[in-house]
Amino acid sequence: MNAFADWLFVGVWLLALFATFIPVVPAGFVIVGVALLHELLVGFGEIGLPVWIALAVLTVLSSLIDNIAGALGARHFGGSRQGVWGAFIGGLLGIFVLPPLGLFLMPLVGAYVGELVAGRSAEAALRGAWGAVLGLLGGLAGKFLIHLLMGVLVIQAIF
DSSP: OHHHHHHHHHHHHHHHHHHTTSTTOOHHHHHHHHHHHHHHHHTSOSSOHHHHHHHHHHHHHHHHHHHHHHHHHHHHTTOOHHHHHHHHHHHHHHTTSSTTTHHHHHHHHHHHHHHHHTTOOHHHHHHHHHHHHHHHHHHHHHHHHHHHHHHHHHHHHHO
């Protein structure tokens, strides 16, 4: 049963790593959930309290990083809140429009439209959209690294 539980965690964790790039999937919570399932299957004997605390802190951090990074990127390039929301909505639409290219192209389009809605000139809208997208991409990179670390912590505990 341990081998099954161990490899189940690894498989779902790898899927969650890829799901990090899909805006609506809470990959951090998936990783914590599959770690909990692992412990249920093996009798709560492998993952200690320090790892659970680290997982909780990292999950909260990964949830916050998108909003913080998007806002910082938009602010740095003079973007607006509407641009950040446009980038987020564009990212959601990008799942369905020209996947996987749409995941990277649609946030830029959405942020640009958001900046135009905010009353910005075309040039200012493009600059703000670029900042919002850079912020969101930075947030995705940060989340990916956090999710990678979460999996490594669990794998160290269970193998």
